[in-house]
Amino acid sequence: MAVPFSDEASLRWILIAFEFFIGLALVYNSKNQPFPRPSARFGWLVLMLATLVLIGQAAPKPMTIFAHFVMLSGLGGFGLVAGVYQLAQTQRDVLVAPYSGMMFCVGVVGLMVSTWDELSTAEQWAGFLTIVVLGGGETWLIFRGLLIGKLPRAWSQAGMVALMQGRLTGRNGAIECFEKGWDADEEHLNPMAYVALHRIHTFLDQDEEAQNWKTYLDREGGESAVAREYIQAIHDALTDLDSQAAERLPAIENKESE
Structure with missing residues (x-):
């Protein structure tokens, strides 16, 4: 599947850097949480996967952009569900939800952009509305978790x-x-x-x-x-x-x- 990006190699490195940023941010900021284990564990999981992808860049056929977006969507979705539970129910962590939301948004939006030309007009409008909803939800998570989150x-x-x-x-x-x-x-x-x-x-x-x-x-x-x-x-x-x-x-x- 062709991906409408001018430089796929550069985009792969940007996505890898983004994953390392998320993982390092979770691990580093987890020590400021009353219970650091949830965010630290998820951060190390992200770092481990990012390291595997980084090693795979030396392979003859490195991980494709589309597969990268799928991984971000799946990992971000899993972290988002777990993070919202921690944020709203147990109130023991405010980091996993917003950082996972960033990964989920990047993954889903990337998948939409990758297949944009293949979508009908109605599907493109639905995709646009989905992006707006994701952006609004992520903005709320950032304010609720990172900016005003208190436990x-x-x-x-x-x-x-x-x-x-x-x-x-x-x-x-x-x-x-x-x-x-x-x-x-x-x-x-x-x-x-x-x-x-x-x-x-x-x-x-x-x-x-x-x-x-x-x-x-x-x-x-x-x-x-x-x-x-x-x-x-x-x-x-x-x-x-x-x-x-x-x-x-x-x-x-x-x-x-x-």
Whole structure:
């Protein structure tokens, strides 16, 4: 099948560079996610396939442009479904969906352009409308995921995981995760993050920081705004780390009876 591009060899290299860009962006930015595994795994998958295609360029018959677009459409479609699920349902990742959407758009639009001359007028109009819809959807994914994507619930969950593992400080430690685990739109998460930060800093004998977070907690209604079981889980995790340091923790307040 003839492809209406002036220089197919240059286009192949552009597509390979595009795939490496997507893979590297996913792997690099995954470390800024509360749960980096989904985007990192998908990024390495893209890099592996791009490397195989790159090696295949030395073959007598390298991968055709049409096959390249098919691969981008399939891989992008798979990542798009998985990414939207992570973005909307689990709220643990905001990277896979927009980056997969880029690959899907490039693949589908490339396939349309490759077969444009063979389409009827009605099919060309349908293809044009499809391109418009894809562009609008990808724009929404970029704004929703890359520009304004926030994962306060996931950061709070990651903070508890780090706390259970004994990682209190450092990159993606419990303190850093809980500091990102609040949101103006999900106010019920705020006291949960504040009480965790208050307890951790108290455990570390950092009285000034602990008092600051206690002030924030009181503004949100105090410990009565947080489930007792949640606070108890924090106490238990800190006690497992160092029972002597855990003696600094204050007693858990009982909720006021209604």
